[in-house]
Amino acid sequence: MPETRSSERIEISLQQLRDIAFLSRLEVPDESLEELRSDFLALLNHFKQIDELPTDGVEPMAHPLELSNVFLQEGVRCPAEPDELLQNALEVDSERRVIVPRVVE
Amino acid sequence: MSSEYEIVVGLEIHTELCTRRKAFCGCPNNFKVPPNTNICPTCLGVPGALPVLNPEMLEFALRVCLALHTKINQRCHFDRKHYFYPDLPKGYQISQKYRQIGVEGFIPIETEDGGEKRVRISDVHMEEDTGTLAHTEAYVRKGTSTVNYNRCGVPLLEIVSHPDMRSIAEVSSYMHRMRDLLDFLAVSDCRMEEGSIRYEASVSLRPFGQEEYGTRVEIKNLGSFRSVEQALEAEIRRQKRILASGTPLRQETVLFDENLKETRPMRSKESSSDYRYFPEPDLPPIVISDERLNEVKQTMPPLRDTVMKLMIEEHGLTPYAADVLTASRALADYSRDAVRAGGKEMAVPVANWLQNTVLGYLNETGLEIAAFPVSAQELADLVRKVEEKKITAAAAKTCLRESLSGKGSLRDLLARQGEAVSDDAQLVQWIRDVITENPDKVESYRSGRTNLIQFFVGQVMRLSKGRAQAQKVKELLEEELGG
Numbered sequence: 112m113p114e115t116r117s118s119e120r121i122e123i124s125l126q127q128l129r130d131i132a133f134l135s136r137l138e139v140p141d142e143s144l145e146e147l148r149s150d151f152l153a154l155l156n157h158f159k160q161i162d163e164l165p166t167d168g169v170e171p172m173a174h175p176l177e178l179s180n181v182f183l184q185e186g187v188r189c190p191a192e193p194d195e196l197l198q199n200a201l202e203v204d205s206e207r208r209v210i211v212p213r214v215v216e
Numbered sequence: 217m218s219s220e221y222e223i224v225v226g227l228e229i230h231t232e233l234c235t236r237r238k239a240f241c242g243c244p245n246n247f248k249v250p251p252n253t254n255i256c257p258t259c260l261g262v263p264g265a266l267p268v269l270n271p272e273m274l275e276f277a278l279r280v281c282l283a284l285h286t287k288i289n290q291r292c293h294f295d296r297k298h299y300f301y302p303d304l305p306k307g308y309q310i311s312q313k314y315r316q317i318g319v320e321g322f323i324p325i326e327t328e329d330g331g332e333k334r335v336r337i338s339d340v341h342m343e344e345d346t347g348t349l350a351h352t353e354a355y356v357r358k359g360t361s362t363v364n365y366n367r368c369g370v371p372l373l374e375i376v377s378h379p380d381m382r383s384i385a386e387v388s389s390y391m392h393r394m395r396d397l398l399d400f401l402a403v404s405d406c407r408m409e410e411g412s413i414r415y416e417a418s419v420s421l422r423p424f425g426q427e428e429y430g431t432r433v434e435i436k437n438l439g440s441f442r443s444v445e446q447a448l449e450a451e452i453r454r455q456k457r458i459l460a461s462g463t464p465l466r467q468e469t470v471l472f473d474e475n476l477k478e479t480r481p482m483r484s485k486e487s488s489s490d491y492r493y494f495p496e497p498d499l500p501p502i503v504i505s506d507e508r509l510n511e512v513k514q515t516m517p518p519l520r521d522t523v524m525k526l527m528i529e530e531h532g533l534t535p536y537a538a539d540v541l542t543a544s545r546a547l548a549d550y551s552r553d554a555v556r557a558g559g560k561e562m563a564v565p566v567a568n569w570l571q572n573t574v575l576g577y578l579n580e581t582g583l584e585i586a587a588f589p590v591s592a593q594e595l596a597d598l599v600r601k602v603e604e605k606k607i608t609a610a611a612a613k614t615c616l617r618e619s620l621s622g623k624g625s626l627r628d629l630l631a632r633q634g635e636a637v638s639d640d641a642q643l644v645q646w647i648r649d650v651i652t653e654n655p656d657k658v659e660s661y662r663s664g665r666t667n668l669i670q671f672f673v674g675q676v677m678r679l680s681k682g683r684a685q686a687q688k689v690k691e692l693l694e695e696e697l698g699g
Contacts, residue, residue, distance in 0.1 A: 144393030173293035178500040208362035
């Protein structure tokens with residue numbers, strides 16, 4: 112591993128933090144940003160450390176379990192009724208459509 | 217001026233796969249039911265519900281990969297693509313980002329000079345469709361929209377091309393070839409009007425001879441061949457105008473306004489292109505064995521080219537007829553059945569009936585071949601009767617029409633029609649009756665208005681109630697009138 116890589120620290124700006132919070136639909140008050148940044152950096156730097164391990168020739172792992180080809184079986188039906196599920200919606204109109212906040216101008 | 221620039225286009229195709237069930241749950245894949253009927257905890261993203269892959273989706277995807285000659289990643293997996301929108305209840309779409317099922321293939325298309333070229337396919341991947349949002353005015357005024365989740369979780373296949381197309385005609389050929397491929401592989405119902413195939417185009421211009429690509433603009437949400445073609449025309453116009461003014465183009469995403477026939481930049485709602493992909497932990501990887509791949513290969517339905525070739529080489533149809541009769545898989549299947557039912561010597565007449573009468577009827581009524589009420593066997597029998605001169609072509613057509621308009625089964629109508637009259641004496645009798653009834657027309661005919669022959673033929677046909685052979689009547693008429 113090149114020396115320089117391990118010595119570099121990851122930096123993250125408050126604006127980047129705000130953008131990430133927005134993408135995750137998290138509301139973070141300004142006074143909490145600093146604390147969040149240090150937590151975030153601790154995580155990122157931990158991953159950076161893992162990054163330094165030699166992984167040449169190692170297949171990227173897509174799943175932690177030694178499992179593959181799990182397929183839907185014939186005849187399997189969902190136990191929940193659609194009407195029951197619709198009760199989770201805040202509001203449903205007379206034609207069974209779920210009403211949500213407007214998403215067009 | 218307009219020929220200064222070369223057009224460079226790439227296309228993304230999203231097609232809904234016509235599997236019986238959704239991609240990752242047991243819900244029926246059918247959204248023509250009342251809203252929010254085909255929903256379950258999995259496709260609604262209820263916490264704790266787990267997706268399980270529908271093997272039919274995998275098989276359909278493999279068929280497409282094989283037909284597009286892609287390299288198949290026999291180990292592949294799904295990834296999550298995150299964004300928030302009410303039509304996506306999980307908050308992410310299950311897709312394939314890091315290891316798609318198929319990469320680097322090609323499809324041959326027709327070039328403008330009638331030649332062929334290959335458009336390279338960069339990847340084929342599996343994903344899921346979203347729910348459908350509606351923005352009816354009454355709701356929008358109240359600050360709301362509505363969602364129907366029946367379509368949510370329906371399997372989608374995305375096919376991404378390299379930017380290899382150089383004209384709108386090439387794009388058009390690509391779309392047609394791809395539609396044929398998806399149709400003949402029986403993986404999509406290809407109903408554009410219902411959104412089962414959707415397009416996104418990326419387009420850039422560059423001076424002829426320049427190696428490097430120009431700035432690329434993406435056009436989203438195109439639902440038909442026509443809208444892709446029109447959107448490209450509009451966007452190419454817009455780019456030429458901007459380039460001519462010396463301003464650099466911005467790399468952006470635009471929407472096509474079907475009414476104004478122009479493209480305009482999409483409002484960038486947020487810096488949302490960060491989808492934060494990561495491997496889907498709820499679905500284990502897919503491993504496709506050589507045996508499985510071979511099985512899929514062996515059971516692939518034939519593509520349009522193969523079906524056409526068969527019609528030409530085995531049944532002796534003209535390339536034109538074979539082309540017309542393979543416009544869709546359903547029509548090709550029906551045509552093949554009818555041609556087979558008729559036997560070798562009937563193949564060409566059956567094909568003629570298909571092209572003229574059957575397709576004529578479908579065009580008139582706007583019906584699809586699946587809704588054609590006469591079976592391939594019945595049609596072949598009808599054509600055989602005509603060919604063997606047991607009934608006249610005119611009578612056969614009348615019976616077919618009457619049967620199609622619900623006046624009885626073709627068999628009953630044919631029985632009632634009676635056999636063709638080929639007795640010359642009877643024909644001559646009718647001809648003389650017609651001549652006696654129309655002395656003035658006979659006069660005109662004899663003084664040179666020979667096209668009146670059609671009138672006389674028509675009159676004789678009327679008297680015979682369609683049981684006379686028109687050609688025979690014409691010959692006899694010419695004799696009688698000439699004398």
